[in-house]
Amino acid sequence: MEFALSTEQDLMVETARRIGAQFGLDYWRDHDERKTFPREMWQAICDAGLCGVALPEEHGGSALGMVEMALAIEALCAGGAGGTLAQIFMLNPIFGGVAISKFGTEAMKRDLLPGLIGGEVGFCMALTEPDSGSNALEVSTFAKSDGNGWRLNGRKIWITGVPDAQKMLVVARTKKVEEVERRTQGMTLFMVDVEREGLTHQTIDKLGTNTLASSNVFFDDVRVDPEEVIGTVDGAWPQLLEVLNTERIVTAAGCVGAGRLALRLAVDYAAERKVFRGAPIGSYQGLQFPLAQCHAELECARLMNLKAAWLHDQGLPYGSEANTAKLIGAQALAKATERAMQTMGGMGFAKEMHAERLWRDARLFKFAPISEEMILNFIAQHDLGMPRGY
Ligand SMILES: Cc1cc2nc3c(=O)[nH]c(=O)nc-3n(C[C@H](O)[C@H](O)[C@H](O)COP(=O)(O)OP(=O)(O)OC[C@H]3O[C@@H](n4cnc5c(N)ncnc54)[C@H](O)[C@@H]3O)c2cc1C
Numbered sequence: 428m429e430f431a432l433s434t435e436q437d438l439m440v441e442t443a444r445r446i447g448a449q450f451g452l453d454y455w456r457d458h459d460e461r462k463t464f465p466r467e468m469w470q471a472i473c474d475a476g477l478c479g480v481a482l483p484e485e486h487g488g489s490a491l492g493m494v495e496m497a498l499a500i501e502a503l504c505a506g507g508a509g510g511t512l513a514q515i516f517m518l519n520p521i522f523g524g525v526a527i528s529k530f531g532t533e534a535m536k537r538d539l540l541p542g543l544i545g546g547e548v549g550f551c552m553a554l555t556e557p558d559s560g561s562n563a564l565e566v567s568t569f570a571k572s573d574g575n576g577w578r579l580n581g582r583k584i585w586i587t588g589v590p591d592a593q594k595m596l597v598v599a600r601t602k603k604v605e606e607v608e609r610r611t612q613g614m615t616l617f618m619v620d621v622e623r624e625g626l627t628h629q630t631i632d633k634l635g636t637n638t639l640a641s642s643n644v645f646f647d648d649v650r651v652d653p654e655e656v657i658g659t660v661d662g663a664w665p666q667l668l669e670v671l672n673t674e675r676i677v678t679a680a681g682c683v684g685a686g687r688l689a690l691r692l693a694v695d696y697a698a699e700r701k702v703f704r705g706a707p708i709g710s711y712q713g714l715q716f717p718l719a720q721c722h723a724e725l726e727c728a729r730l731m732n733l734k735a736a737w738l739h740d741q742g743l744p745y746g747s748e749a750n751t752a753k754l755i756g757a758q759a760l761a762k763a764t765e766r767a768m769q770t771m772g773g774m775g776f777a778k779e780m781h782a783e784r785l786w787r788d789a790r791l792f793k794f795a796p797i798s799e800e801m802i803l804n805f806i807a808q809h810d811l812g813m814p815r816g817y
Pocket of ligand 1: 551553554587795796797798799
């Protein structure tokens with residue numbers, strides 16, 4: 428077992444740390460207030476090669492792995508962004524990068540990966556639907572074959588980054604549930620243009636993660652060409668799981684980085700703030716213990732996440748580890764942001780202290796991209812061998 432980082436990994440983390448600090452807390456507060464995509468920072472990340480860290484060299488990536496991607500995300504999010512930045516990694520190197528590099532055609536790789544890695548082409552993924560929610564096998568968005576391609580009809584909800592994306596990974600049924608033996612059959616992935624006749628979207632007013640729009644998406648007889656299929660027609664369920672499991676690693680890395688940031692803000696504030704007899708509030712164990720507890724939990728989530736990433740990079744099963752890391756990481760981040768607010772007292776409520784943004788954004792990761800309950804269902808069934816309870 429080797430826990431030390433290589434020189435190459437150290438250098439990459441240092442690059443990520445530098446970019447994270449360059450686009451720090453004030454940059455993110457400003458973009459959050461204006462609800463604008465952090466374009467300059469994402470471009471800097473792409474220019475430094477961090478978007479393509481795990482993507483193939485022949486298309487402009489560095490061909491490293493999920494371990495390196497997780498390390499980069501931790502350092503970038505800890506600089507001032509918080510967890511929302513990890514979502515941009517989900518959109519691009521995961522929904523775009525993993526889907527195309529592992530399951531796309533050679534033409535798709537050649538046409539899309541260089542632009543993805545360079546930051547010129549943006550991606551999003553449309554899985555969740557209003558009626559099926561966590562039950563991904565029940566999606567009803569349907570792609571009907573028209574002889575030479577498909578016609579896509581249906582509706583998605585909460586799709587991140589649509590107005591800033593050019594390409595959308597769409598999860599659809601190409602066979603109805605009644606037509607297949609097992610519900611995992613009859614699913615297909617498509618990579619379609621966001622700007623296409625019949626595809627419309629509408630943003631949702633929401634609590635946080637304001638730099639990335641979340642949208643309702645409507646498909647009204649959207650034409651899909653045969654070369655826009657990713658992976659196996661009618662058999663894309665395992666391929667979708669691969670995309671979703673790598674997404675968990677990215678989410679957990681974002682939680683670790685954002686949690687680290689929240690704790691730093693709290694510790695710095697507590698070292699300065701004096702209320703009784705000239706002692707800083709940070710000297711009280713009542714404030715120290717909860718922060719120390721959060722630190723311990725974040726470190727455990729980090730270790731589990733790096734294990735998941737390492738297993739992925741070795742080509743070994745990593746679903747349990749990725750889910751566990753996401754569960755504990757999101758819980759520890761929610762606790763850390765809550766404790767950062769509490770440590771700051773009234774000032775935690777002030778936008779200028781930044782903790783409130785991290786607290787708002789952190790709430791998302793308790794239920795997305797997968798909820799705590801669905802992870803616990805997974806652990807109960809797959810790790811403990813208990814019967815499916817739903
Ligand atoms: C800001 C934001 C961004 C998002 N981005 C995207 C995106 O880019 N693409 C995309 O496809 N989706 C996206 N989502 C959707 C997100 O993945 C879902 O919200 C999430 O998976 C939960 O689904 P749901 O909201 O339908 O909740 P539901 O499935 O309705 O669940 C409601 C509650 O019931 C619980 N529950 C449901 N079933 C069970 C069960 N069997 N056992 C125990 N408890 C259960 C859940 O855990 C949850 O607490 C986003 C959501 C948000 C809010």
